[in-house]
Amino acid sequence: MSSTGRLPELESLRSQVAGLARELAQRDQAMQAQQQGLDSELQDLRKQSDLLRAIMEGTAADTGDDFFASLATHLTSTLHMQYAVIGEILDGTPARIRTLAVSSGGHLLDNFEYDLAQAPCGTGLTESFWCFEQDVQALFPNFPPLAAMGVESHSGVSIRNRQGNVVGLIVMMDTKPIANQDRLQTLLKVFAPRAAAELHRKHAEHEHRQALHELHNIMETVPDFMFTLDTQGNLVKWNRRIEEITGYSPEELHSKSVLALVPAQEQEHTALAIQRAFTDGKAELEGHLLTKDQQTIPYHWTGAALKDPQGRIIGITGIGRDVSEQKQAAESLHRQRQHLLEAQALAHLGSWEWDIESGKTDWSEEQFRIFGHEPGAIAVTYDTFLAALLPDDHDRVLAAVNDALLGKCPLDLECRIVRPNGDIRVIHMRADIQRDATAHPIRMAGTALDITERKQAEEALTVISEVSRIRNVDRREFHESFIRTLFLDYPVRDLAGVQAKAAQFEAYHPKPCDCRILAESEELGSDFLLTYDYEFWKRLSKVSDKTKLMKPLDYWTSCGIPRGSEPMTVPHHTNPLSTQTWWRW
Structure with missing residues (x-):
């Protein structure tokens, strides 16, 4: 093949090489841009980490109010923002906030309160994070402090308790627009949980102090003597009442044995009660308190073993109550x-x-x-x-x-x-x-x-009255003689004979006193002896051949007294025929 025929192939190859070169250059540029972005992001993360470390190191050792003050100043100085405000939401309507720490340019300002209704931080009641990067005064024209402070941007996070309720806010403000919203959000959200924990601690410590204050007031105002003893039985704590009662000064009472505050004759008994409190966990004691001028006051003591967090007994705590009034009342x-x-x-x-x-x-x-x-x-x-x-x-x-x-x-x-x-x-x-x-x-x-004696007297008077109504002179004289026999003192002439006769009658009747009555009647020559005692009549009515024993109703009937008007014959306790005051006819 001639060189002329290969020219198109060479051109095509050159074109492919040039395309590959451009593509590689573009990829190289993209990779360089990506690397620059990663370097920038890494740099930002390092800066953010440095900021976080600086704030955490600056606040790590602080708690309570010191923590809030330290956090506010470190936020402004580290983030290079003009204002930092940390506050707690107050109960009530409308919603208000009370600042816990306010930093301006790294310097703490006085705390204050303000309404949230027209403030940009009111957003924190519903949002976990908010940010107004610029022109915040225009967005919240009805909140004058923004203009007074020259605030251009506003951001913050809410502080929530364990139940998720908003209890406080961390607010950042600056006189220029916020440049990096994401970095600010990340940093503030890191410190929000710590702020919530410190706010909870603050409230808990306040309640604890309040409870201790109230307890102290109670201890100092109650009329009882409250005390704490060490394991040797010496006073280590007490309320003011013991000083008032005993007359001892605090210096005299310090480390004084409690046995010195009781009379000598009660010290052994008191020592045993203290030992019971150590061994049984509690003890009570009735005794006396000995004053400085040697006066004794009745007291009731109650004590219980005092233990440390590990359960070891370290003393006794107790109370003593003045029981003088109770003793007097008893x-x-x-x-x-x-x-x-x-x-x-x-x-x-x-x-x-x-x-x-x-x-x-x-x-x-x-x-x-x-x-x-x-x-x-x-x-x-x-x-x-x-x-x-x-x-x-x-x-x-x-x-x-x-x-x-x-x-x-x-x-x-x-x-x-x-x-x-x-x-x-x-x-x-x-x-x-x-x-x-x-x-x-x-x-x-x-x-x-x-009312036995009264009834006897009443019935005797009834007998006398009834006798006076008997028209027959002989019968009236007989009854008058009978009444004299019952109620006048006819002494027994032959006491030995009466006693012997009574002993004979006891073979028929188990009551010696009844037998004595019948014997005395015989000795006095009584023709009749009346009795309501059925046993007396049943057992002795046939044994005497001198004195006839009769039921009163039978006797009055024999005298012709109509039924319903018969006298009630009841002997008086002075009846010489009876030596028993309880005897009834």
Whole structure:
């Protein structure tokens, strides 16, 4: 092939080589441009890292208010911006902010408050980051501080708590437009969490200080003596009350053994209580406080082991309370109770309470005596009372109690009871009923007055009155003689004979006093002896051939006294026929 024929091929090859050369040059230029961009970005990252490091190193050692002040000054000096403001959002409406630190050109200014409604930082209530690169005064014309400060650009981030609520703001302002918004956003968002943590710490420390202040005020104003002891039982902390009470100065109290503040006779007991607080964790003690002038004051002490964070016991913390008034009140109450018991004993008046739901019953001491028991000798219930009733009165009393419980009428009645020794007493009962909100009875409380002697006197007067109404002279004279026999002092002439006769009667009746009465009646020559005691009449009515033992109703009938008008024959306690004051005819 001739050289002329190869020319087109050579031209084509040259063209391809030139195209490849241009393409390589373009790629080279693109790679150079990309490298320049990477170098610029790397340089920016290095600068941003240097800025971040500088701010972090400048604020790392600071906490609380010092941190906010340090952060504000480092932001302005490191970012070369005129203003930095860090503030917390206040509660209330409209929203307001209170600055925690304000830096201008690296210098701190006084803190202040302002409304967020017309301010550019109000955007931070809804946005995590905002930036007005320039002309911010024109965008917020109703916020005068921007013009006063010559602010051209405005940016910031919100500070949020763990719940995501906005609690504060970090604001950056400058007198020139912001050149690098992305770098500013990255830096501010790095410090927002730290600012949130410090703000939380600030609030926690404030609440802690407030709580300590309130606790201190309480400790200094309470009337109680509050103290802390070391492991040796010496005072290390106390409130002012102990100084006022004891008369000791703070210098005298410091490291003073607490045993020096109690009487000598109570020191061993107190030392044991302190030991219990160490071993058992707590202890209580009734004792006295010894003042500097050797006066003693009744006190109640309570102490508990004091532990460090590792659980080791490092002392005792406790409180002492002046119980003088309680002691006086208790003594007064005791005296009043004794007076009440004495008055009840003199008046033969008992008192009682009955918890209807639980069945628990309480009797006073005189109530026990009226029913023939030593105080507290038996456990009493409502059934104890019912069992003591004379059988003839049982249904009537039970009906009266039920009527009172139903609210039909108050409980106010007389009834008879039988003591364990067989003695019959007459009591007058009264009671009030406590009811719940539904008017259901829950508690009954009342009194029982022993009126046996009064009833005897009343019935004796009734006998005398009835005798005076008997027209038949012989019968009237007989009754007058009978009354004298009952109530006048006819001495027993043959005491030995009476005692022997009474001993014979004991074969028929187990009560020696009853047998003695019949024996004395024989010795006095009594034709009749009246008794309401069925056992007395049943066992002894056939054994005497001198004195006829009769039921009062039978006797009055034999005398011709109409039924319903017969006298009530009840002997007085001075009856010479009875040596027992409890005897009833």
